[in-house]
Amino acid sequence: MERFQKQIAFEPLGSKGQEVLSRSKALVVGLGGLGSHVAEMLCRMGIGGLRLVDRDYVDVTNLHRQALYTEEDADQVRPKALALRERLKSINSRVAVEGKVWHVDASNVTRLLKGVDVVIDGSDNLSLRFLLNEACVRAGKPLVFGAVAGSQGYAMAVLPGVTACLRCLLSQNTVPQPVRDTGLYPPTVRVTSALQCSLAVQALVRRKPEKAWAGRLHVLDVWSVEMEAISVARRVGSDPCPVCVRGEFEWLSAEKPTGPQVIVDDDVVNILPERKAEVDLNVIRARLQRVQHVKANEYLVWAQIGDVEMAVFRDGRMSVKGVGDWSEAVHLYERYLGE
């Protein structure tokens, strides 16, 4: 029996679509609720390859909405990209799955896009979305945007040169509220990620961007059970889109500041070293010997100090959660990673 016979029997996909899917590779940036579910679905459906990227580790507060992670992953502070890669390999061993524990920025996004056919936005912040949008428009690769807040989900397929891009969209429509303000109802993640998965498959197997799926912002509410599609026009004319019309890529060409870089996203502070260099995690562990709650694996050292959680990754990055002010995170960075 053919493993994918049921989906091949679905005529719009068919054996031709399945063949294309099996030769395609997707990049999934951000492996939270949306990214983990999209990756799982694409893997089960028999995509050829997946490149999974996330800078964070599994936390018990992720488990109510994110796919495939376990309490054991949280207990062992496993990086999401690697925990998910292991699960996916056991679900469909024919899929080539790569996992990268990276903070995505202008210095590495172009490398990440190499060899992939579609990009899934599983990020949770606007600056990363704008960066992905520019990278995809410049490379001419489809990007499937997704966002969730409360019981509302948003999804849109961006086909560079054909449909509106994210910059066009965000100048015309209401930007979704961050998850923190509205909470998040878990079924929203499932429905929105399923829609993102379908848009990604269609971007791969359909030649023509028919109105039904491309260039429209799909907005759904799983609590009031409503769904609508809003047409998003490309911003041409007197006030053209800087990205997809004028070809200006400000996020991609952003200058790297000198010294360690501090990035604040909601309640998480990430501090990147000036130059990437592998750190000896045993040395970091030794510096934390007086701290009671310390965990370590081959990718990171994690410690809880009062209400603050910090993790030092092999590439010299530190992530800090639970600080009131980012300067507290800088203080920790100087203390444990300073020269």
Ligand SMILES: [Zn+2]
């Ligand atoms: Zn645009």
